[in-house]
Amino acid sequence: MRRHRRAKIVATVGPASNTPEMLKRLFLAGVDTFRLNFSHGTHEDHAKVHAAIRALEAEMGRPIGILQDLQGPKIRVGTIRDGKITVAAGESIRFVLSGADGDKTAIPLPHPEIFAAVMPGHNLLIDDGRVRVAVTGLGDDYIDAKVVIGGTISNRKGVNLPDTVLELSPLTAKDRVDLAFGLELGVDWVAMSFVQKPADLLEARGLIGDRAGLMSKIEKPAALDRIDDIIRLSDSVMVARGDLGVEIPHEEVPGRQKELVRACRLAVKPVIVATQMLDSMVNAPTPTRAEASDVATAIYDGADAVMLSAESASGAFPVEAVEMMDRIIRSTEQHKLYRSIIDASDPGEEQTAPHAVAAAAADLAEVIHASTIVAYTSSGTTAARIARRRPAVPILAITPHAAVSRRLSLLWGAHSVLSADIHTYEEMVERALGFAKEEGFAKPNDQMVVVAGIPFAKAGTTNNLRVVQVEG
Template sequence: MRRSRHAKIVATIGPATVELDQLRALDLAGADTFRLNFSHGTKDDHARAFTAIRALEREFGRPIGVLQDLQGPKLRIGSLEEGELTLQAGETVRFVLDGARGGKQAIPLPHPEIFVAAYPGQNLLIDDGRVRLSLEKPGDGDMIARVIVGGTIRDQKGVNVPGALLDIYPLTKKDRDDLVFGLELGVDWVALSFVQKPSDLIEARALIGEAAGLVAKIETPMALDHIDDIIKLSDALMVARGDLGVEIPPENVPGRQKELIRACRMAAKPVIVATQMLDSMVAAPTPTRAEASDVATAIYDGADAVMLSAETANGAYPAEAVAMMDRIIRSTEQHRLYRSLIRAAQVDEEITPPHAVAAAGADLAATIEAKAIIGFTASGTTAARISRKRPPIPVLALTPDDIVARRMCLLWGVHSVVASDPSGHEEITRIAAVAAQREGYVRSGDLAVVVFGLPFGQIGATNNVRVAVC
């Protein structure tokens, strides 16, 4: 079940893919980690999908990651008198904090934090920016706004307030309940929506502890302003381009994506590029050429993983979408310019012995044309440090911990296997060689580079490199 590519695929589960046979098809097509989107579906739906994923894991005999994506605070307008309103460019409308069902002079907006943060000239975007307004007269309980770009709005459509630091926490009561449920299931990653500042991650970390990795979803300008600290406090990043592309000018999203991928690579933390990557495959069996180029761009940039959302959750061609993404990744990574672009984006080494040892192992393997780099890791950190180098040689990560093995399903180029730690020096080469041969990376007599830390099992103690003849 080893993949013939480095970048990973995250597939979202939904009504189209909740059953075991459907999930098996996604896995065989190339999905490495499955996303449970708690903005949709019931807990029973997610539990059934999780049980099926773990059954697949036992069937295939390899780790499969599960990412729980929390809904977060959703800003929405309330109910409208006729269920919808058509706003014309140039006209003025009124938003009210309190109101059951309203018209143009009493559009319900039940979010006091928006009224507090609003200022004259503030943009207000409805329905993913399809309708745009400018606030002319903010107030405590009502606001007057002028329509800049008109259109029809409907009940409960989403609202974005670009550039405003809203006094809201990313963990709602629903999120807290869902988080407890997800951790009881045993999810491997938890994605936190609507992160604005580093402190937003602290509460989530306190609730999660070490039970799962923490993914910060980057979808606001404020998060970009504090990105270095957010990366330090998280275990991975998701470039959530849907809301981010509404909150900042669309033309700025590609550059920001490149910056975020580079920053995560420098920190040796995985980064997922998400949203509308093969969106036309929700209804069509093939993507547009622009979508194929979009996926390829993320791969050329060095992203650890790319994600499918509606394509696999409720699309008509879920397995085909995964297979297409797999094909695009493999074709991109085999292109003659790929290695030169990856090398050009090489980040400076972190000046610590563990990072230097892992980097030396990756360089040594390339120099001697080893067939594999084998890393013993207790927490996944050694594998992440090797992956950071983006070596052209496969990385086989051996860990005694099932949870760590599943989390490494997000790491670029890493194939994770559950294996016992060596009891001494004499077992290092034997365990590494047996695992590498079993997984199909080496044959008898091939060279492999083994990276490990002494004493075994101590987190962060990457301090040894060994050349092994398998």
């Protein structure tokens, strides 16, 4: 079952999509990886969905990725008298570390890490930035602030601190329990929320090991300051434009998106663009023109995948949203300007032999009009190095590992198949020909480019390239 597009689709599972029947419809519509959002739902709920996806995978005979998205630390105001208060621009208010039923002079903010790190001049954004205040003074257990943008502050509303780096582990106690559960289930990716600095990834890496890929969600300005190190320590990245768009000016989000996609492509790490991509389709059967353009922009940027959130989790039109995203991707990739835009954004070559071999394979395949590039890949790295070039020729990734095959369902351009290890050149050619014909990537008299590492079955040794003719 072959997708006739290069970029992948990630869809969030929720009440609108958590039945086996709906999961199958979404997969057939184009979903490559399913996201389980651990901010919502019980372990029992997620276990049922995981089992249904694995059963669907067996039925379809195609690998399906599963992404566990951890909630991360949520910063919220406490309980307010009468449930809410209204503040006006220019007004002075005070936040306090402890207390219940607060008012304007004592709004509970039960997070000691904020009081330890915040400084005068820093901004606090409440309820996704609908209310903005600037810190004017502080003590051990209070923060004085002036209202910049007025509005209503109600119970338990979220607080963003774009100017403050908090000494806060991105793994909460709940996250650790959820992570252990997800790893036991056998998820393919684990996404960490609110990563601020490279060290935030070390604890998660220690807990995960190589049992799943580690994905960093970029939604804090502090993460942008250390982005190269964060990408280096991650297996993939999500451009989480929701919280990021609250904490940095709206007009900066598109440029940051392009920077992040390019940086991940340079580092050979898959990157997802996420949040509100087809948001109006939560309640309507078609998107706005601006939303269609937003998805297309991510594809022109060279993103590995685009993601649906509420559209597929709780919306009224989950299948239609996936079908629309699939159509937008295919239309964009077939547009006459797509190839020139993608080529213009090529990040250049890394000066290593494996990268040079992968780049040569992509270039050679285009020059000889090969039908496909076959990549033998033990860890997924060989396929990722080829995908980094965003070749016009499809990539058929052959791997002996089911976990790698599933993770490749997030990688641009990769169609993965499972196969036992190979040991000889003859086996390499024979199996490449067999899978290429079986999966619809080659027909008689076609040429293919085959890339592998010698010795076979050893990860990270992309060093062998050959052209294979399909017999007539």
